[in-house]
Amino acid sequence: ARIRVESSIYSDVGDTCATNFSILNPGVTLSSPDGGETFAIGRSETIRFLRVQVAAVNVYLNRNYPSGSWEQIASNLASDSLVWTATGPASTLCRVKVVNASNATQLDQSSANFSILQPSISLLTPILGDTLAIGLANQILISRNAAAAGSVRLDVNTNYPSGAWQSLGTSIGNEFYWNPPAPPSTNARLRIVHQNFSAVGDTLEFNIPIDYAS
Numbered sequence: 001a002r003i004r005v006e007s008s009i010y011s012d013v014g015d016t017c018a019t020n021f022s023i024l025n026p027g028v029t030l031s032s033p034d035g036g037e038t039f040a041i042g043r044s045e046t047i048r049f050l051r052v053q054v055a056a057v058n059v060y061l062n063r064n065y066p067s068g069s070w071e072q073i074a075s076n077l078a079s080d081s082l083v084w085t086a087t088g089p090a091s092t093l094c095r096v097k098v099v100n101a102s103n104a105t106q107l108d109q110s111s112a113n114f115s116i117l118q119p120s121i122s123l124l125t126p127i128l129g130d131t132l133a134i135g136l137a138n139q140i141l142i143s144r145n146a147a148a149a150g151s152v153r154l155d156v157n158t159n160y161p162s163g164a165w166q167s168l169g170t171s172i173g174n175e176f177y178w179n180p181p182a183p184p185s186t187n188a189r190l191r192i193v194h195q196n197f198s199a200v201g202d203t204l205e206f207n208i209p210i211d212y213a214s
Helices: none
Strands: 004-006 014-016 027-032 038-040 044-052 057-062 070-077 081-085 091-100 103-109 114-117 121-123 132-134 138-144 152-157 166-171 175-178 185-194 201-203 208-212
Touching (some): 070 081, 121 185, 138 152, 152 175, 166 175
Parallel strands (some): 027 103
Antiparallel strands (some): 044 081, 057 070, 091 103, 138 175, 152 185
16 A cells, blocks of 8 residues: 645645555464474474554464364564474474464464474485495485474594594585595494584494495
């Protein structure tokens, strides 16, 4: 919408708003999560909504929509967002509801389910029986769920278990390429660690030989 003001005497004298503005009904509107998102347990997640002539809202979470119960995660919130550290249990059937704190008939909720998951990452390669070739770019693959998005670090221990762990770099993707230096080793291990969740990671359960390419 826009407003225009004109002189009742001079038809060429007037002004119009330079930009559009909105005319909204009083109430609350939830913008996110609105379906399809993934919240990571232990990470600060933002719930966003709009209040129109509403002083404060209560925010609720249902982990098993539609049959589950609604748990209150914030009350009398006088802002248009909530930063919430996601907690378990994990679920793929979650919805959020925002309710006017003084008028429960004014509310809005997620249009579809979203997920709250425990971040998880694992090493896919190398596998038992593989050898990492000195002087060659060896591909190392990882797997992760949607809650584990972000940077991960790959470490190597070339004399497991007594040796020290060394970082081989970080990636936001699902693959690394490592060119092992000499000398060869028969008891090397790799591990992957999430940069934002230090307790989330994976370590090979077996030793990997490092040797010259045959």
